[in-house]
Amino acid sequence: MIKREFWARFRRNRLAMSGLVLVAGMVVVALAAPWLAPYDPNFIDLKEVLMPPSAEHLLGTDTLGRDVLSRIIFGSRVSLLVGFVAVGIGTLIGLLVGALAGYYGGWVDQALMRLVDLMLCFPTLFLILAVIAVLGPSIWNIMVVIGLTGWMGVARLVRAEFLSLKEREFVVAARALGAADARLMWRHLLPNALTPVMVSATLGVAGAILVESALSFLGLGVQPPTPSWGNILTLGKDNIEIAWWLSFFPGVAILVTVMSYNLLGEGIREAIDPRLKE
């Protein structure tokens, strides 16, 4: 892949560029949360309970008088952390499983791919719910469980890449030079198999953020008082008739975030392979 060409194509794609800008913006917001948030997200002010958006509280306040904007800003840290760590875990497992299956083939491949099929049979959200119910809700448990249930796509991608790459002549040449399996995989196959993984990881971040929000919404994810978009929504649901802002703004945050990761991922995919666009 020629990097300059990739960039040129990516930049021409407006949707992808806006995805990139939004994602970058959200990373900055999450990192700079303590400086950007107008209030302490956990500061309770019972005189200001359920205030609608105003100049003082731009996105209103919740049932305990906490500033919703500040909570959403701090909530973005949870989303970002869960998104990246869960996808990191999932991608690493997927790379390992896919690489072994694609490289060794035969019964190794058969066994690993049947495991993938088996994992894909479970409805992911309910599997996660069951595991969380046993292990107890915590942000670390969520990240690990999302990672452990989200590696199958990457494994299939990497396996397919390895299967076609290992017949390529530069790989055969390295074998003829006497290269060991580890060198072949690490130096010749893996770097050439990474581009589709990048796309899938970017899209995976969106998925992981969505799952975290859903879990927190159900009360099985990030526990209050730590703010997360999902648990802000829970409060919003209980008061939806009297405080629309409590549901609306975290919903918008989730929507925009998931959408920008999807736009970014699709943009990368199209820039890698321009034929896909038509």
Place this chain on the structure above:
Amino acid sequence: MPETLLETQDLSRHFRLAGPWGRGPWLKAVEGVNLSVQAGETLGLVGESGCGKSTLGRLILALLPPTGGRVFFDGEELTKLPKPRLKQLRREMQIVFQDPYSSLNPRLTVRQILEEPYAIHGLGGRGERRAWVAELLQEVGLAEEHLERYPHEFSGGQRQRLGIARALALKPKLIVADEPVSALDVSIQAQILNLLADLQQRHGLTYLFISHDLSVISQISDRVAVMYLGRLVETAPRAVFDTARLHPYTEALLAAVPLPDPGRPFQPPELKGDPPSPINIPAGCPFHPRCPEARLPLCREVIPDYRETAAAHWVSCHLR
């Protein structure tokens, strides 16, 4: 008498194909090949696409395990070697590929590609490797300024030179050149062929030169072996091949070489149709359904022996 560097005995490779219900039929890519290559010579291996040339090349380099027969390199049987010894022997035999666009890892710089052979075998320190790589580049006619570039920055001919440099890195005795010029323009072909010839002289290399192009083969080979449907049908010194070839298939192949002579009347091709599928090889002489000459019942029923009709001239045909 020059020593034999490479010898195959009854070498075969069959592939099991996948069928609609699991295992399918066997594909006989290489069948009972007896071949020997003398140190310092170039043996040209010619045949149509799909006749098993490349598979044979990979069997010889132990890149593919044979399903039958044996390969001897410098007197050692490759298929029986323990892994560490095989790795040592890999330094002695290398391969150059057809497609200069897929034979170099697109993620590595020229320096990384050319230093890799030394890294694999733990040869030399940093400074030594640098010096060796510089020498290699010079040897194949590239400049040191190319070292930090990536393969996509080179033309096809330059990339083929890089592939040759990589094959030379460990100072091998044998190079299997698998269609090394087929993907190149004719003018570049000549350059690469000259380079290969120069390198052979300078380093005393032995080549197994695989090609489907007879003009290339007869330009570079000392001996020529003709392959059809996984079997050798004729092997002869080049002079004999040019003037006194025997097998009807060899004859037909040569008749099909286009001559740059517009006055020459059009000659209908002697060979009709495609070679039969290697999944379903005809009984008897594998060539008999396409053979333009008289067909004895023998041709249809019995596989002809591969026998020496004159000194160093081997043919597999009932009629000769």
